[in-house]
Amino acid sequence: MDPLEEVLALVGVTSQLSAALAAGGRWALRFDPPAGVKFNAVRRGSCLLRVDGVPEPVALAAGDCFLLTRPRAFTLAGDPDTPPEPAGPIFQTAADGVARAGTGDDVLLIGGAFSFTERARTLLLEALPPVIHVPATRPEAATVRWAVGEIGNELRTTALGGTLVAEHLALVMLIRILRLHLARAGGSGWLAGLTDPVLAPALRAMHAHPAQPWTVGELARVAAVSRSTLAARFKEVVGRSPVEYLTGWRIELAADRIRRGDDTLAGVARAVGYGSESALSVAFKRTTGLTPRAYRSRFAPTG
CATH class of the missing domain: 2.60.120.280 (Regulatory protein AraC)
Known part of the structure; x- marks a missing residue:
């Protein structure tokens, strides 16, 4: 996919x-x-x-x-x-x-x-x-x-x-x-990044393996460019750093799993690349304004 x-x-x-x-x-x-x-x-x-x-x-x-x-x-x-x-x-x-x-x-x-x-x-x-x-x-x-x-x-x-x-x-x-x-x-944003020859390989790698502990250096190797080139291009087109984008994508995956209610919060954390439920909670609240438990209470299906 x-x-x-x-x-x-x-x-x-x-x-x-x-x-x-x-x-x-x-x-x-x-x-x-x-x-x-x-x-x-x-x-x-x-x-x-x-x-x-x-x-x-x-x-x-x-x-x-x-x-x-x-x-x-x-x-x-x-x-x-x-x-x-x-x-x-x-x-x-x-x-x-x-x-x-x-x-x-x-x-x-x-x-x-x-x-x-x-x-x-x-x-x-x-x-x-x-x-x-x-x-x-x-x-x-x-x-x-x-x-x-x-x-x-x-x-x-x-x-x-x-x-x-x-x-x-x-x-x-x-x-x-x-x-x-x-x-x-053209334009900007992650959609524009999908058609950018420098950024597309890095974006696809993060989406294919979101739980992997990606660094800018590793993503730069995937894209076959230097770290500085990847970081600058990411900021210019996507509007954030590669690590910031990866964090945002992991939170989206976590939010989806939480909405579906098919895993524990610890399991969600592991699936999206966080070592603990507390680490996920800090990143999740910073991004969405809610803790994972509060998000689950609000959006998970009932009955």
């Missing part, structure tokens, strides 16, 4: 599809901040996306899709001069899985949201920009367009398991969009 797969598994990604949106004429809808990561794909027509806190609007055309990675209100509009109306009542009265705005159906969007566990923002979402736009003109977007089309097909039919298939296709969309973002954006 590669680091991206591990992180997606740890943050507990689930997807939920909403009603499609058909619109035409003069229309504009204002959406409340989404609880998770919102996605929409334009199946037909064009419209404008405005997101609170993002200076420039995004022009969306047929085949485009986007992710909103922050809980920010946003507006979709066919006409930039039309005052927006609340989207909630429109979607509450959706018929046959389609909400309608304005007059006609010149524009058709399919949307939904991804939900994550409570640690996701630190682990995954903070490494992403508020909006990721994937234009249809990019050849790499073909797989995303295929997934969107298949989602539409599944929702239009009554085949057994159609909703489950659509949700899995939505997860395929998320992974593809993250790949596209990494390929074209």
Whole structure:
């Protein structure tokens, strides 16, 4: 399992599809901040996306899709001069899985949201920009367009398991969009590190063997660079030192094991590279603000 797969598994990604949106004429809808990561794909027509806190609007055309990675209100509009109306009542009265705005159906969007566990923002979402736009003109977007089309097909039919298939296709969309973002954006954070030729070998080694007592020197040998080069590059791209990153990843693994409640705290400590429960407790509280026992009381399943 590669680091991206591990992180997606740890943050507990689930997807939920909403009603499609058909619109035409003069229309504009204002959406409340989404609880998770919102996605929409334009199946037909064009419209404008405005997101609170993002200076420039995004022009969306047929085949485009986007992710909103922050809980920010946003507006979709066919006409930039039309005052927006609340989207909630429109979607509450959706018929046959389609909400309608304005007059006609010149524009058709399919949307939904991804939900994550409570640690996701630190682990995954903070490494992403508020909006990721994937234009249809990019050849790499073909797989995303295929997934969107298949989602539409599944929702239009009554085949057994159609909703489950659509949700899995939505997860395929998320992974593809993250790949596209990494390929074209560069940027900073551990996601950017996965595509960095210096950092990727070290990141993969830490993810493959998190309990190993890694030193900067050992990670530098894995990456085939000097210690100073690795340390400087890590700080520049990931924003922290290799040891700080390793500590954070170990705590994420520990938090996952604690949430699942399938091991003692001493066993969790050993599994993620700490010699004792007390050593884990110190690092865990410094990272999460809670001791492992307090975290277990709050988040472990009951019954």
